[in-house]
Amino acid sequence: MEWRDEAVLLSMRPHGEGGAIIEVFTAAHGRHMGVVRGGGSRKMAAVLQPGSQVAVAWRARLEEHIGAMTVEPVASRAAVLSDPIALAGLGAACALLHHALPEREPHPTLYARTIDLMDKLAAGGDWLGDYLRWELVLLEEIGFGLSLTSCAVTGVRDDLAYVSPKTGRAVSRAGAGEWASRLLPLPACLMGQGPASRAEIAEGLAVTGHFLQRELAVQLKGGALPDARQRLVARLAR
Numbered sequence: 385m386e387w388r389d390e391a392v393l394l395s396m397r398p399h400g401e402g403g404a405i406i407e408v409f410t411a412a413h414g415r416h417m418g419v420v421r422g423g424g425s426r427k428m429a430a431v432l433q434p435g436s437q438v439a440v441a442w443r444a445r446l447e448e449h450i451g452a453m454t455v456e457p458v459a460s461r462a463a464v465l466s467d468p469i470a471l472a473g474l475g476a477a478c479a480l481l482h483h484a485l486p487e488r489e490p491h492p493t494l495y496a497r498t499i500d501l502m503d504k505l506a507a508g509g510d511w512l513g514d515y516l517r518w519e520l521v522l523l524e525e526i527g528f529g530l531s532l533t534s535c536a537v538t539g540v541r542d543d544l545a546y547v548s549p550k551t552g553r554a555v556s557r558a559g560a561g562e563w564a565s566r567l568l569p570l571p572a573c574l575m576g577q578g579p580a581s582r583a584e585i586a587e588g589l590a591v592t593g594h595f596l597q598r599e600l601a602v603q604l605k606g607g608a609l610p611d612a613r614q615r616l617v618a619r620l621a622r
Contacts, residue, residue, distance in 0.1 A: 385451070386443045389413050390458060392498055394478045396432040398424045406432060406453060408440055409481050409498060414489040418442050418453030428455070435461035435474045435502050461506040470505045472616040473515050477501060479610035480519070480596070483603045484526050494525045512585045512620075513573055519592040520574075528552060528599050530591075532575050535559045546570050547591055568594060586620045593617070 391408035394415070399405045404423025409415050418440070423432055431438065437459035444451030464470040477498065485491060501518045504511040523529055530552040534541045537559030546555040546567035560567055573580030574588040597609050608614065 385445070385447050385449075386441070387413060388439070388441045391416075391438055391440050392478075392495075392502060393432060393434055393436045393438055393455075394482055395434060396423065404428070404432060405450070406455070407482065408438070408453075409485070409495060410440065410490075411492060411495045412490055413442075414491060415481060415485040415487050416442065417487070418451050420453050420455055423455075430460070430462070431455060431457045433460070433462065434478045435464060435505070437461070437499065437502065459503075459506075461502055463506045463508070467508060469616075469619050470508065470511070472612070472619050473511065474502065474505050475612035476610070476616040477515070477518065479612035480522060483600055483610060484522060484596070491525050494521055497521045510579075512582065513576075513580055515616075516573060516585055516588045516592065517576065519589070519596065523552075523592060523595055523599070526599055528595055530554075530574075530595070532570065544570055544575070547574075549594060552595055582620045586617060589617055589620070 389410040391410040394407045396406045402424045404420045407417050439456045441454045532554045535556040536553035543556045544554040545557045546560050547570045571584045571587040573584045
């Protein structure tokens with residue numbers, strides 16, 4: 385069994401004498417693991433960093449084996465190391481991909497959006513809205529896309545102010561009525577409307593976080609979302 389693909393590196397851990405087990409998110413083969421001989425060496429340390437874009441070749445005797453990987457660098461995202469918030473964003477994305485995606489199941493749309501997000505993180509600038517929209521795409525890929533174009537109660541498209549915590553559908557102020565206190569606030573940035581402050585991005589992440597935690601309850605074993613994502617939210621709240 386053998387294939388070649390491009391990938392984003394999600395994690396690395398030492399294995400044996402000088403080796404490493406890496407987890408990557410590939411374009412055509414989904415989230416995948418493999419053993420890299422010499423992956424624990426100083427020479428490979430700069431390549432096997434979370435967020436790095438790499439060309440991988442995987443080979444195994446049987447498909448169900450973890451297999452061996454060879455890795456070649458394509459694009460480094462080392463620039464995020466100098467930006468604590470960007471580093472938190474990268475860590476959050478890698479952690480969510482690890483928990484959310486079944487192994488070896490392709491997600492080409494999500495892969496393309498992930499590459500775009502990683503590039504923006506490395507470039508600096510205003511990437512928080514891109515990260516929020518990336519979480520929306522992740523929700524769609526795991527089968528629970530939010531519906532934020534019209535009110536679930538009245539059908540109107542104006543004055544949308546809330547999200548149903550059960551259905552993920554938008555609700556207008558008029559449609560919410562006395563139920564408003566039981567709904568999630570809907571910031572404009574979650575609908576892609578204009579620039580947003582960190583506080584508004586944090587509100588949007590509270591909405592996506594609610595549904596991510598619910599949809600990933602089995603993978604998280606009933607616990608909270610990954611620590612890496614919580615660190616990102618905590619930094620935005622400062």
